[in-house]
Amino acid sequence: MLQKKSTDNINNKLQLVMKSGKYTLGYKTVLRTLRNSKAKLVIISNNCPPLRKSEIEYYAMLAKVTVHHFHGNNVDLGTACGKYFRVCCLSIIDPGDSDIIKTTGEQ
């Protein structure tokens, strides 16, 4: 029960970020934002290839950025972002009005 609620929460927060904040979608741009230390939070879908997932996690470890493993595959993550394509990983640069960074940081 509680898990359902937290995935809903993430989806809502993501929606708010899409509307009011800055973000990038996709592996290449996620690495780029991690390299130039603009990323504040990285979200990875659950069917991300394990090598790519490890690579993003390693970069995030170096940059001291939290990685959130989304409970859903890339199709679900794309839908959660309000897009009609698949999103394997995304990086939030500026959360806007959302408090997604604080809440996922605590978890």
Add this chain to the structure above:
Amino acid sequence: MVKFLKPGKAVILLQGRFAGRKAVIVRVFEEGTRDRPYGHCLVAGLAKYPKKVIRKDSAKKTAKKSRVKCFLKLVNFTHLMPTRYTLDVDLKEVASGPDALATRDKKVAACKTAKERLEERFKTGKNRWFFTKLRF
């Protein structure tokens, strides 16, 4: 949110002739330059790793096996894999100015100084990870 591509960081080259080689970042060009309008850095790396030295090697053999061939290269950030290791070798003279790699003889001179520094660091036995070949 911490910048980690800083001078002294050990990286692994992913593309090019030196793919798979370990290198250390000497100088970072965050915003790029006119010729290279992308983030890149000057790295000094090991073209040829020092060979494995065993106890029964003579002094001459040890000296020969501890030699290192160095390379200097301007590499795009996307062609590097950063690691958690650092190598604090004083390579300031190598990264003298933006024209450290301009002419051939300047590049060769810079490579020579980098080679000396790396060799003396290898001989102290520190940063052992950096001087072992990455097996893949």
